[in-house]
Amino acid sequence: MRSRKLWSASLLVGLLGCVTNGCATNAPRPVVSSPPSPVGAPSPTSLPANPLDDPAxxxxxxxxxxxxxxxMKDRAFKEDEDSPVPADQRATFTGLAYFPFDAKYRFVATLEPCPQPEVIETETTRPDDTRRYRCAGVFRFTVDxxxxxxxxxxxDLGVSDAATDLFIPFRDTTAGTQTYPAGRYLQLKRRGDNAYVLDFNQAFNPYCAYGGNYSCPLxxxxxxxxxxxxAGEMRWK
Structure with a gap:
């Protein structure tokens, strides 16, 4: 199955703003489709289709x-023609590096309103390129x-709630040693009740982490x- 069928296409190209050779179809996208139901998992009547998004x-x-x-993502990165893994390395590609799953990095957090309507301009991995976003809200949580x-x-499309997805680029103290120096991303689907799963086990690298001519928001x-x-993806190589 082609990875473009596995990856979300809901305004994500505009959201992440990564460009390669003038074409944004190869933006750094996570695998966000529901994985196969795990063996022994509760029935669909007791859990949503994707437990990764379910606070309960x-x-x-x-x-x-x-x-x-x-x-699923490793297969897509190895097999898809649009994979960010360089073509001459895919034959020997055995998968990305990940931290082991750790529940302490999974939070149920409320999306608090922004202190004020705010436009945030971010730099990118290209010195002559920037991206404009709007603050959609603030998450608060405690680590250690x-x-x-x-x-x-x-x-920043001139409309509040311009996209269904929330984009959370972040950098922590593992950057440059265990994780990609520029930082990593989280992507969340909007929820009506404002109770979100903020799960860093799903943190992923931008495509810039794998080389190539990309422009990725910092x-x-x-x-x-x-x-x-x-938690999440580690530094590649």
């Missing part, structure tokens, strides 16, 4: 779903006793964490 999903079900999601705060973004200063987030 049992931890053991979520852990199996994360593993399934990673396996440290209070943390992340701003969720949507594209986390704004507001999203630089002073703690280590040892």
């Amino acid at each position: 999903a049992p931890v053991e079900v979520v852990a199996r779903a994360v593993v399934a999601q990673r396996q 006793g440290v209070a943390c705060r992340l701003v969720a973004l949507t594209p 986390p704004p200063p507001e999203n630089h964490l002073t703690v280590a987030i040892r």
